[in-house]
Amino acid sequence: MEISEKTQYVSPENDFDEIIRVEHLSKNFGENTVLKDVDFSVRSGDVTSIIGSSGSGKSTLLRCINLFEEPSGGRVLFHGEDVTKVRNKSAYRTRVGMVFQSFNLFNNMTALKNCTVGPRKVLKVSKSEAEDRALKYLAQVGMADYVNARPSQLSGGQKQRVAIARALAMEPEVLLFDEPTSALDPEMVGEVLSVMKNLAATGRTMIVVTHEMAFARDVSNKVVFMDDGVIVEEGDPSQVFTSPKEKRTQEFLARMLAEKN
Amino acid sequence: MEKVLTLFRKYGWWLAKGVGNTMLIAITGTIVGLLIGLAIGVFRTIPRPRNKFLRVLKKIGDVLLAAYIEVFRGTPMMVQAMVIFWGFALLNGGLTLDVTFSAFIIVSINTGAYMAEIVRGGIMSVDKGQFEGAQAIGMSHFQTMIHVVIPQVMRTILPSVANEFIINIKDTSVLNIIGFTELFFQTRTIASKNYDLFLDYLVTAAIYFALTFSISMIIRLIEKKMEGKKNYKVIGSQNMDAQSFAKELS
Ligand SMILES: Nc1ncnc2c1ncn2[C@@H]1O[C@H](COP(=O)(O)OP(=O)(O)OP(=O)(O)O)[C@@H](O)[C@H]1O
Ligand SMILES: [Mg+2]
Numbered sequence: 001m002e003i004s005e006k007t008q009y010v011s012p013e014n015d016f017d018e019i020i021r022v023e024h025l026s027k028n029f030g031e032n033t034v035l036k037d038v039d040f041s042v043r044s045g046d047v048t049s050i051i052g053s054s055g056s057g058k059s060t061l062l063r064c065i066n067l068f069e070e071p072s073g074g075r076v077l078f079h080g081e082d083v084t085k086v087r088n089k090s091a092y093r094t095r096v097g098m099v100f101q102s103f104n105l106f107n108n109m110t111a112l113k114n115c116t117v118g119p120r121k122v123l124k125v126s127k128s129e130a131e132d133r134a135l136k137y138l139a140q141v142g143m144a145d146y147v148n149a150r151p152s153q154l155s156g157g158q159k160q161r162v163a164i165a166r167a168l169a170m171e172p173e174v175l176l177f178d179e180p181t182s183a184l185d186p187e188m189v190g191e192v193l194s195v196m197k198n199l200a201a202t203g204r205t206m207i208v209v210t211h212e213m214a215f216a217r218d219v220s221n222k223v224v225f226m227d228d229g230v231i232v233e234e235g236d237p238s239q240v241f242t243s244p245k246e247k248r249t250q251e252f253l254a255r256m257l258a259e260k261n
Numbered sequence: 262m263e264k265v266l267t268l269f270r271k272y273g274w275w276l277a278k279g280v281g282n283t284m285l286i287a288i289t290g291t292i293v294g295l296l297i298g299l300a301i302g303v304f305r306t307i308p309r310p311r312n313k314f315l316r317v318l319k320k321i322g323d324v325l326l327a328a329y330i331e332v333f334r335g336t337p338m339m340v341q342a343m344v345i346f347w348g349f350a351l352l353n354g355g356l357t358l359d360v361t362f363s364a365f366i367i368v369s370i371n372t373g374a375y376m377a378e379i380v381r382g383g384i385m386s387v388d389k390g391q392f393e394g395a396q397a398i399g400m401s402h403f404q405t406m407i408h409v410v411i412p413q414v415m416r417t418i419l420p421s422v423a424n425e426f427i428i429n430i431k432d433t434s435v436l437n438i439i440g441f442t443e444l445f446f447q448t449r450t451i452a453s454k455n456y457d458l459f460l461d462y463l464v465t466a467a468i469y470f471a472l473t474f475s476i477s478m479i480i481r482l483i484e485k486k487m488e489g490k491k492n493y494k495v496i497g498s499q500n501m502d503a504q505s506f507a508k509e510l511s
Pocket of ligand 1: 054057059060
């Protein structure tokens with residue numbers, strides 16, 4: 001049944017696999033226009049990397065998607081519903097998880113409690129189910145041994161892995177990552193990237209703002225290049241990385257490559 | 262020394278009652294004051310509502326709370342006690358409110374004004390990321406406050422709260438003005454009977470000091486406890502290091 005549905009032609013208006021669609025999104029902070037007429041969509045199972053230089057509006061785009069920032073114009077559709085209009089942001093945010101550059105683990109809770117508090121208090125699942133979930137996802141990120149540790153007792157990489165487990169424990173449909181490895185010491189970047197790679201392999205829908213070009217190229221199936229508040233170019237990673245169409249993309253990638261060496 | 266013993270023998274019961282009443286009001290007043298302060302902190306940090314009507318309500322609430330805080334911090338508690346006690350009597354056709362209950366109300370409201378500012382400082386010192394982390398998993402403002410922010414605020418403001426408590430132990434003495442039988446009031450009564458003013462007040466000073474000093478010590482102990490366990494146990498024997506874990510996944 002599922003297969004036959006998938007093989008059917010779906011018009012963009014009626015695409016059941018589409019989870020998020022951003023339409024004509026704009027955002028100003030006072031006089032400062034940070035996003036201009038951004039259009040972009042995410043289908044189930046997509047791993048989308050958003051790349052671009054500092055200040056190009058990547059974080060702002062991500063924060064508009066989960067409504068941390070109120071868009072100045074345009075729409076954010078979640079399964080076809082305009083979420084910028086909904087009164088109850090909480091319910092929507094349980095469907096769209098977020099992982100931050102600075103982890104933002106709850107300092108007053110152990111790793112386990114960090115992962116159970118959302119399911120218990122927001123989703124109202126039972127204590128035992130919340131703990132089962134938490135342990136399952138902590139194991140998935142390799143942190144099952146640290147259930148009793150407090151954030152202050154963990155390394156950056158470990159904190160970020162717990163933060164990923166916390167987001168997963170809500171069982172969201174989409175995970176947003178805002179530079180999840182940028183605050184980490186170099187030797188810890190690998191462990192977090194491999195967790196993310198693992199998630200991508202299991203079919204998680206993810207939107208990842210990143211400066212890790214290797215991740216964008218090798219793990220994601222779509223790359224979005226932003227510059228100065230607009231999406232300059234988007235497409236298949238192999239195409240964007242090997243033969244970028246736009247001059248600005250070429251320059252950016254050349255710069256990133258130069259930095260790496 | 263002989264005289265001190267006589268004082269206790271004769272008026273020990275009176276002093277004990279004074280200590281009891283002083284502590285009763287200091288404790289309940291501080292706790293309720295803290296609750297008032299926390300409630301105000303939760304209200305003041307409500308994000309700006311989108312609905313225009315709610316926005317106006319919130320604004321009015323903010324102004325009223327600011328007025329409350331300024332007025333109660335800007336006037337002596339002794340004067341507040343008189344205004345509240347006799348103001349109520351006036352409204353009530355000359356009938357005064359129970360003195361102990363009045364004392365409790367006055368100290369609570371007065372402490373609430375100070376606590377509101379202490380809590381505000383505490384909330385401001387919590388990292389913005391803690392709020393966003395909570396909102397990102399769908400917590401409401403109230404849930405964020407209860408589960409994430411206030412537990413962290415309590416930890417940072419504990420010394421200031423303890424300080425308010427100690428101040429309250431001493432400052433309840435002004436409530437003798439409405440005839441509340443706290444320690445100072447009792448001492449004054451005793452002094453009017455035995456005329457040994459110096460000794461009476463000296464003993465009372467010693468009692469006040471013993472109270473506040475032992476509270477300080479207890480608080481310090483609690484603070485030490487709250488710093489928490491330094492270590493955690495890693496569960497399981499084959500605890501992987503990060504590199505081997507990364508390798509296993511890729
Ligand atoms: N709350 C805010 N108020 C005012 N200006 C803001 C705010 N947040 C972001 N900006 C501005 O918006 C622009 C885009 O910021 P944004 O954080 O989205 O960039 P970014 O692409 O994520 O950059 P980086 O790679 O450094 O994280 C910047 O010029 C920034 O100064
Ligand atoms: Mg950013």
